[in-house]
Amino acid sequence: MTDDYLLEHPEVRSIRVAAADLNGQPRGKRIPRRYADKAITEGTRFPFSVLNLDIWGEDIDDSPLVFAAGDPDGILKPTERGFVPMPWIDAPTALLPIWMFHEDGRPFAGDPRQALARVVERYTARGLTPVVATEMEFYLIDDRGKELRVPPSPRSGKRRHQAEILALRQLDAWDAFFTALYDACEAMDIPADTTISEAGPGQFEINLMHQSDALKAADDAWFFKLLVSGLARRHGFAASFMAKPYPEYSGNGLHTHFSILDAEGRNIFDDGTPQGSAALRHAVAGCLAAMPGSMLILAPHATSYDRLVPGAHAPTGIAWAYENRTTALRIPSGSPAARRIEHRVAGGDINPYLLITAILGAALNGIEDAAEPPPPITGNAYQQALPQLPDSWAAAVDAFATSPEIARIFAPELITNFLATKRQELHYMAGLGPEEQTELYLDIV
Secondary structure, three states, rough: HHHHHHHHHHHHEEEEEEEEEEOOOEEEEEEHHHHHHHHOOOOOEHHHHHHHHOOOOOOOOOOOOOOOOOEEEEEEOOOOOEEEOOOOOOEEEEEEEEEEOOOOEEEEEOOHHHHHHHHHHHHHOOOOOEEEEEEEEEEEEOOOOOOOOOOOOOOOOOOOOOOOOOOOHHHOOHHHHHHHHHHHHHHHOOOEEEEEEOOOOOOEEEEEEEEOOOHHHHHHHHHHHHHHHHHHHHHHOOEEEEOOOOOOOOOOEEEEEEEEEEEOOOOOOOOOOOHHHHHHHHHHHHHHHHHHHHHHOOOOOHHHHHOOOOOOOOOOOOOOEEEEEEEEEEOOOHHHHHEEEEOOOOOOOOOOOHHHHHHHHHHHHHHOOOEEEEEOOOOOHOOOOEEEEEOOOHHHHHHHOHHHHHHHHHHHHHHHHHHHHHHHHHHOOOOOHHHHHHHHHHHHO
């Protein structure tokens, strides 16, 4: 129980209550421990508009949530997750995740976590349960100078600028940080599994385990981003999930794996063959159809599109394949019982709640429609004539605004709010140069 956490942790001195806004930024309050009971039992209040701020934390111009409505409060109640520790804060502190409701108890449709709950309810109504895992890529960065650099190795004091894919030397060099990170994940109940060094210098990937609770999977990805960024600062450097912090090196992706269980717990993508079932094909078709409209969620920021170039380990064409990492959707090999889809488009700079909503919602669209995808491709997707993903922020905004697939997945209020947010950012970002954009996004996303 939420109340029990504080009884079991008398060392906690303060709490944070926080919800994710549309950009995935934590918005909330600091509350002394002695007043925690009210936040737990009655909830807390702040304006609906707070979940619809731009990347600078500013109100959206002409938002219907602000002056037109009188900027009213919503009620934010604890999620089922309850308290989690915040190991990156010096004083013992606990985070109480919250989500937003109207006064009459209705979920606020502009809350990204409520959007995911809405899609999960669609699955539940069909007797289905999605199983989700994420792969989290990030860079460790020394940002103290004018140019971003690899931090000096705590072991040797040297800066290694070469790519070191799956290099144990890299993992060993940063062992103190990763030991602290795994300890923190254990304390926060984040199911962190394997770590590898990636293609960029100072770049790593940690996999979060599959779980049959999509809301918890999104919580974990959100918490993980907060944790890695905060803990890195405690160790004297930055960590960034920015899609491409270095122009000359690989970008950060966030690949999502998912399968779907029926009411008896069977994987509906498994028909005993390497190809998978009709349900798998339908889910693939739904994801492919929604991909252009989903791009604003998969690549939500000005610098997100720097990553999406041919030959850079990030997809540019709309296609699927078996065991092929050049495509947008990959069907991994392995046991038929573990048959799943890997969605490879998103960058590390996404909002996990919107990302998982978009992917699961698109898959369910395809299943409901019994849609059939084009044939899977073979070979290098970059060298084939394929339908292309939107290649700019502005094109993604337009695709999101007109997508019938997006209209099936997200509530109209969230669509309106997200478009207003991105159009405002698009306008003001035009006045910033590349270095200013990097400085803005490095820590925030």
